[in-house]
Amino acid sequence: MDIPFTRHTLGNGLSVILHEDHDCPIVAVNLWYHVGSKNEVPGRTGFAHLFEHLMFEGSAHHDRGYFHPLQEAGALLNGSTSSDRTNYWEVVPTSAFELALWMESDRMGFLLPALTAAKFNNQRDVVLNERRQNYENRPYGLATMATVAALYAPDHPYHWLTIGSADDLRASSLEEAHAFFARYYHPANASLAIAGDIEPDVALALADRYFGDIAPGPPVAPVLRDATLPAPVRLLQEDRVELPRVYLAWHSPAMFKAGDAELDLVSDVLANGKTSRLYRALVYSRRIATEVAAFQNSRELGSFFQVIATAAPGRTLAELETAIDEEMATLAAEGPDSDEMERSLAQAEAQFVYRLQTVGGFGGKSDQLNAYNTFIGQPGFFDQDLARYRNATAEGLRSTLATYLCGQPRVSLSVVPKGQIELAAPFDGRAVVQ
Amino acid sequence: MSPVDRSRLPVPGTSPSYRFPEVRKVRLPNGLCVWTVEHRSVPVVTLVLLVGVGSAADPAARPGLASLTGDMLDEGAGDRSALEVHDALARIGASFDTEVGPDATLLTLTTLDRFRQRGLRLLADLVLRPRFDPDEFERVRQLRANRLRQLRDLPPALADRAFASLLYGSHPYGHLAIGSEDALQQIALEDVRQYHRRAYRPSAITLVAVGDASHEQLLADASEAFGHWPESDPDPTIAEALARALQPPAAAPARLALVDRPGAAQSELRLGHVAVPRSTPDYHALVLLNMVLGGQFVSRINMNLREGKGFTYGARTSFDFRRGPGPFQLQVSVQTAVTGEAIREAIGELRAIRAERPVTPQELELARAALTRGYPRNFETAEQIARSTAQLALYGLPDNYFERFVPTIEALRLDDVLRVARAHLDDERVTTLVVGDRAIVEPGLATLGLGVAEALLPA
Numbered sequence: 001m002d003i004p005f006t007r008h009t010l011g012n013g014l015s016v017i018l019h020e021d022h023d024c025p026i027v028a029v030n031l032w033y034h035v036g037s038k039n040e041v042p043g044r045t046g047f048a049h050l051f052e053h054l055m056f057e058g059s060a061h062h063d064r065g066y067f068h069p070l071q072e073a074g075a076l077l078n079g080s081t082s083s084d085r086t087n088y089w090e091v092v093p094t095s096a097f098e099l100a101l102w103m104e105s106d107r108m109g110f111l112l113p114a115l116t117a118a119k120f121n122n123q124r125d126v127v128l129n130e131r132r133q134n135y136e137n138r139p140y141g142l143a144t145m146a147t148v149a150a151l152y153a154p155d156h157p158y159h160w161l162t163i164g165s166a167d168d169l170r171a172s173s174l175e176e177a178h179a180f181f182a183r184y185y186h187p188a189n190a191s192l193a194i195a196g197d198i199e200p201d202v203a204l205a206l207a208d209r210y211f212g213d214i215a216p217g218p219p220v221a222p223v224l225r226d227a228t229l230p231a232p233v234r235l236l237q238e239d240r241v242e243l244p245r246v247y248l249a250w251h252s253p254a255m256f257k258a259g260d261a262e263l264d265l266v267s268d269v270l271a272n273g274k275t276s277r278l279y280r281a282l283v284y285s286r287r288i289a290t291e292v293a294a295f296q297n298s299r300e301l302g303s304f305f306q307v308i309a310t311a312a313p314g315r316t317l318a319e320l321e322t323a324i325d326e327e328m329a330t331l332a333a334e335g336p337d338s339d340e341m342e343r344s345l346a347q348a349e350a351q352f353v354y355r356l357q358t359v360g361g362f363g364g365k366s367d368q369l370n371a372y373n374t375f376i377g378q379p380g381f382f383d384q385d386l387a388r389y390r391n392a393t394a395e396g397l398r399s400t401l402a403t404y405l406c407g408q409p410r411v412s413l414s415v416v417p418k419g420q421i422e423l424a425a426p427f428d429g430r431a432v433v434q
Numbered sequence: 435m436s437p438v439d440r441s442r443l444p445v446p447g448t449s450p451s452y453r454f455p456e457v458r459k460v461r462l463p464n465g466l467c468v469w470t471v472e473h474r475s476v477p478v479v480t481l482v483l484l485v486g487v488g489s490a491a492d493p494a495a496r497p498g499l500a501s502l503t504g505d506m507l508d509e510g511a512g513d514r515s516a517l518e519v520h521d522a523l524a525r526i527g528a529s530f531d532t533e534v535g536p537d538a539t540l541l542t543l544t545t546l547d548r549f550r551q552r553g554l555r556l557l558a559d560l561v562l563r564p565r566f567d568p569d570e571f572e573r574v575r576q577l578r579a580n581r582l583r584q585l586r587d588l589p590p591a592l593a594d595r596a597f598a599s600l601l602y603g604s605h606p607y608g609h610l611a612i613g614s615e616d617a618l619q620q621i622a623l624e625d626v627r628q629y630h631r632r633a634y635r636p637s638a639i640t641l642v643a644v645g646d647a648s649h650e651q652l653l654a655d656a657s658e659a660f661g662h663w664p665e666s667d668p669d670p671t672i673a674e675a676l677a678r679a680l681q682p683p684a685a686a687p688a689r690l691a692l693v694d695r696p697g698a699a700q701s702e703l704r705l706g707h708v709a710v711p712r713s714t715p716d717y718h719a720l721v722l723l724n725m726v727l728g729g730q731f732v733s734r735i736n737m738n739l740r741e742g743k744g745f746t747y748g749a750r751t752s753f754d755f756r757r758g759p760g761p762f763q764l765q766v767s768v769q770t771a772v773t774g775e776a777i778r779e780a781i782g783e784l785r786a787i788r789a790e791r792p793v794t795p796q797e798l799e800l801a802r803a804a805l806t807r808g809y810p811r812n813f814e815t816a817e818q819i820a821r822s823t824a825q826l827a828l829y830g831l832p833d834n835y836f837e838r839f840v841p842t843i844e845a846l847r848l849d850d851v852l853r854v855a856r857a858h859l860d861d862e863r864v865t866t867l868v869v870g871d872r873a874i875v876e877p878g879l880a881t882l883g884l885g886v887a888e889a890l891l892p893a
Binding site: 021023024025026060061062065067068069071072073074075076091092093094095096098099102103105106110121122123124125126127128129130132133134136137138139209210213240241242243272273274275280283284287290310312313339342343344346347349350351353354356357358359360 | 436437438440441443444445446447448449450475476477478516517520521523524525526527528529544545546573576577580581583584586587588589697698699700702730731732737740741742744745746747767768769799800803804805806807808809810811813814815816817
């Protein structure tokens with residue numbers, strides 16, 4: 001995987017990573033701030049994501065919408081917030097490279113003078129509508145919220161999703177936004193990747209020119225929290241859905257830690273495509289489920305592994321959960337066969353290459369350079385990352401599955417159509433979502 | 435370097451004109467077109483197989499047939515069972531997708547270049563030699579029935595279905611490709627077999643191959659996989675259905691309709707009317723107009739409903755350009771309490787842009803720049819190039835279409851945009867659909883002067 005790059009650190013601590021690629025006359029400017037919903041506290045959940053919205057509302061020297069000049073220059077741009085980080089990116093024609101640097105640096109250096117109560121209130125309304133649209137008004141939209149709330153203790157920063165609670169969003173204030181910016185949005189807590197049609201020397205000089213004068217901020221202490229689930233949790237949620245669905249979740253090794261790649265491959269063997277074990281058994285052969293999915297949700301403080309299955313009409317979630325347990329137990333006993341290993345490695349490798357076809361955007365080369373730099377301090381971790389998959393063995397998958405999932409305490413959440421509790425797997429209580 | 439001048443924004447320089455890569459076109463003796471493009475930056479190949487027949491060709495009593503047929507292609511083909519097909523796809527790390535739209539069926543397969551020949555042979559098996567096994571058919575039909583059932587709870591899906599029917603009635607564009615629960619029970623395996631025979635003919639297909647190989651290699655591999663497929667005669671029923679889709683639907687009056695969802699957190703809205711086909715000479719001007727109205731973040735609709743009022747997470751408009759007259763529509767999901775007001779604002783914007791607040795020169799230049807300056811980024815990956823190339827085939831666009839896009843947009847004048855706004859947008863003809871909580875939204879709807887909302891049952 002040949003992604004040549006150089007990394008530099010400006011005087012104020014900002015990481016600058018450069019990657020040259022002249023195939024297309026475009027430049028990707030990609031900026032990560034190492035702050036996400038894990039930096040929030042109970043009572044103010046959803047704040048990091050709300051703050052991301054405020055970053056698009058103008059800064060001191062361009063106190064108007066962020067999109068306007070960039071769209072006028074032919075840019076594509078966006079941002080996103082996860083539990084662990086917030087990213088912003090522009091993909092611009094080569095001739096607008098400086099404009100993108102100007103805009104990103106102005107909001108890093110000079111956001112607050114332009115951040116007014118009117119903007120704050122407007123974007124809070126927008127985010128509340130985002131929450132309604134993507135969570136409250138969507139079938140099963142509150143299930144993952146309920147899952148993480150049960151999997152993590154109330155004061156653990158993964159106890160809530162990035163969208164946060166509606167009450168917390170309503171209670172948040174403009175003053176808190178100012179304090180949040182001062183604490184997290186500064187050069188030493190950020191990483192700037194520039195990829196595409198650039199001359200690296202020129203790009204570095206420009207990055208220094210636009211970002212170099214921004215004052216360094218206070219060091220951000222890493223969030224350190226362990227999480228365990230002392231005992232199984234079994235919950236019920238009634239929702240406006242037609243078919244019941246079961247959500248199983250376990251704690252699992254953190255991103256890039258031993259076992260993380262193995263569990264990613266285990267999720268493929270279990271539920272990626274029609275040849276996967278759960279699909280074959282539950283959907284294809286027995287036809288007790290209409291769809292299955294499995295994910296290793298890799299995160300900084302600790303990951304969680306999920307298996308999700310939707311019941312076919314007339315089937316119960318108890319039946320599904322038993323079938324899932326049987327398949328997982330078999331895999332934990334025998335391990336994957338050589339066909340399964342070949343398929344999952346081929347898919348992992350191909351997905352790796354597909355992601356690197358673009359210089360910018362979510363998942364493109366600039367985003368990946370920043371991910372590696374932010375989480376492990378090595379922007380060029382591509383080959384080592386892929387090696388984690390190539391070096392994985394059938395026995396490694398088997399033992400990781402046996403160690404972290406099978407027989408370990410988990411959250412089991414049944415989501416059933418309103419009034420059809422008899423379709424749920426056994427439960428001890430109702431899920432609570434804020 | 436000098437310190438940054440923060441008193442003004444850097445002005446982007448001019449961009450070099452864009453050269454779309456060469457598309458080489460060859461028609462095989464059986465009538466199948468193979469179009470190849472060399473794209474050497476990453477060892478990846480994307481194959482797009484375009485069948486120029488989609489859901490508009492569904493028989494009136496069998497909506498969903500084209501889509502169900504598409505679903506059956508990878509459920510056993512050639513000498514492979516359903517599971518073996520997917521085993522073969524996984525072994526080459528393929529990313530594979532079948533999409534059935536109103537005008538076309540599109541199979542897209544991306545794989546690493548070293549698996550190019552395997553990918554092509556597999557794709558040929560799916561299209562030429564699907565097994566259509568009865569057991570697999572029953573299973574797939576049941577899965578689709580379950581999927582349709584789940585869509586009853588998805589507001590955007592409810593809205594899309596009801597809106598297509600409101601605008602088009604019994605016209606071929608009046609149903610969604612996925613069909614309906616009732617119709618699904620009527621579709622027999624024999625319907626699927628027959629549809630496949632009629633619609634999947636070599637001369638109805640263009641295979642686009644884009645990747646890290648020469649034209650000659652791409653063509654040779656494609657010919658080897660698809661060249662043996664015997665030619666067959668055009669089918670009159672398909673031809674008749676395609677012709678019908680080109681005609682405008684019966685004129686429908688503006689309507690206000692509602693699908694009741696008690697307790698819904700938001701109202702899912704659709705506003706619009708039947709507009710023009712892809713072949714309209716006004717295409718480029720309408721693309722510009724739509725950018726101003728609702729086609730980008732800084733458009734009027736989004737700035738009003740999201741950034742001004744905070745009613746929604748996002749609002750947009752689109753002209754869906756099809757072979758026949760496609761819909762113009764505004765779509766947005768708004769907080770329940772403001773439903774009436776959001777509709778009033780939306781219709782107001784549609785009226786204003788063709789009357790009291792026409793597109794300004796500044797808005798036009800912003801839209802023009804947004805479309806032209808970033809143009810090359812639309813063609814960065816093999817898949818982007820392959821899908822774009824397939825559009826040329828589907829709509830019969832000239833070879834130099836992508837080369838000419840930027841100059842054509844640059845040549846348009848404000849008058850052109852004002853004219854197409856008056857010609858192709860009509861707030862008087864707008865049909866409005868609300869999927870939301872009737873009890874809460876009704877008082878607001880009553881103040882709109884659009885009459886009483888007719889209740890639609892979720893189909």
